[in-house]
Amino acid sequence: MTTEVGKTALITGATSGIGKELATLFAKDGYNLILVARQEDKLQEVAEQFRQQYGTSNITVVESDLSKSESPQQVYDEVKRQGLTVNVLVNNAGIGEHGKFATETDLQKELGIIQLNIASVVQLTKLFTKEMVERNEGKILMLGSIASVLPNPLMAVYGATKSFIYSFSEALRNELKDTNVTVTVLMPGATDTDFFNKAGAMNTKAQEQARSTNPADVAKTGYEALMAGKDKVVHGLMNKVQVAGGYVLPDQVVTSNVRKLMEDKDSPQKQEDEKTSALALGIGIASVVVAGIVIASMYRNASPYDRLRYRYKAKKALGSIKNVAASVGDSVNGAYHNAKADVEQALA
Template sequence: MAIPSKYALITGATSGIGYELAKLFAKDGYSIVIVARYQHELDTTSQALQTLGAPKIITLASDLFDPKAAFDVYKEVKANGIDIDILVNDAGQGLYGEFIETNIQRELDIIQLNIASLVVLTKQFLIDMVYRGKGRILNLASIAGKLPGPLQSVYHGTKAFVHSFTEAIREEVKDKGVTITSLLPGATDTDFFNKAEMTDSKIVQEGELADAEKVAKDGYEALMAGKDMVISGFKNKVQVAISNITPDNKVAAQMHKQQEPAQQTGL
């Protein structure tokens, strides 16, 4: 008799940390449901993951900026008779610039993606996991959620929500066989900064970006160990520790300097 596949569902799985996490699940023999906006990127990712040992890969093209999309993802998974053993909420975006100058509709879309869609998917699949008495969830927060972020105010705010939300519901279900883990990376070498229109910022131009593969490994190991959270990277751990004993206004000023545009030098 064939052993049923274990399924992991990963949003934002076609690039960056989400893709690196998908590779780790594939290598460990999980069947994977990968969710992203564009079918051609999903197809390319699916082909790559098949070579790593995933028994089955299901692609779901879904625009999680749409308030209905997360509900539809859950419905489609259930319609296929799949039980999700592990949920990874990786999809997220930011927007660079002073709040009084940035586009409010874009920011509302980011709140929808980073918060509302994550909450919908977490609730729907968590209910199923609690009913079965087992399951794991990994939510991509960020050290941004621990630090006020001038020039990325909405993004930092959404990640503060994700981390606080994750810690709260973890406590609620701690005796129900389900673990929920918050992954807090720092600035990482992904397409995030391009999408956020902040490639000219000091944090990108002058900083040392973390490797997405290393961040994914930290998150994967913490998830499988059932930990409540993991801050990826020693320097990020130090930065968060220092910020915890520094007045918020001073932390905000320091972050402002880190994220302001780098000096452009002409010829």
């Protein structure tokens, strides 16, 4: 156990799912806790659990509905009123809404999602990061998603909010590069929490897949990345495959594949869709291999400046295919190693 006596972590959405599991890890490592969620009784229940199991004595609970515009300032004011210093900010709270944006989903709920997933994150980050910079010390964990880089049909607003989190975090991390304040984005896929129930997406293929992903494992991945000061981490090998594919496949193919996960799991097109997805992934892998070889061939007759650019692009292409190859089998690994040999020979 890494004892962090005297340091305080503030976690939003701390009473269930990934948020509770993250709070558990902070409790195990000796952090003081500020737990934020909507229900006072559940907050007190979690706080008592931590006191009993981990001996965490300094726990502050703040009942707050962060889907309301005034809530972030109220949370900050309560923290200041109690004279607490936040060393780690975990922006975990978030919700989604399932259905077609134009005809099925509720606008007011979606505006609440934007407030919770974006506006509250920005406000809390603004308030606490300013103090972190003044102290030249602090850590921020953002709960992103693989939806941060993969458009999310049938959860269009939710996916867009996670894209915002990714872009905002990358920009903020760059602005803070000369300080000792770090920003980390945790990017899980479908996880076995109450998210799909609250979003009205219980009969989707994604929800079915979520049963195999334990929120405690996701939290551990994010916690370790946060403590190591990493900029982002994707949890799970197959999620890494999806993200890598998202960078090389045509946008329409990526979006179509994600939609299949958000559709009814009893769809008669399920097997055909799975074949289509596998084919699309194979095409994406092949495209990266070809890209690496093409870049290498151009390298030979390039100027010194262009050679530097081509070396960078070739290594990036090989990096993408390596990440995919690590997860999808021997045939893909063979394609990767063959392409790698061709590219490295050309660049030698």
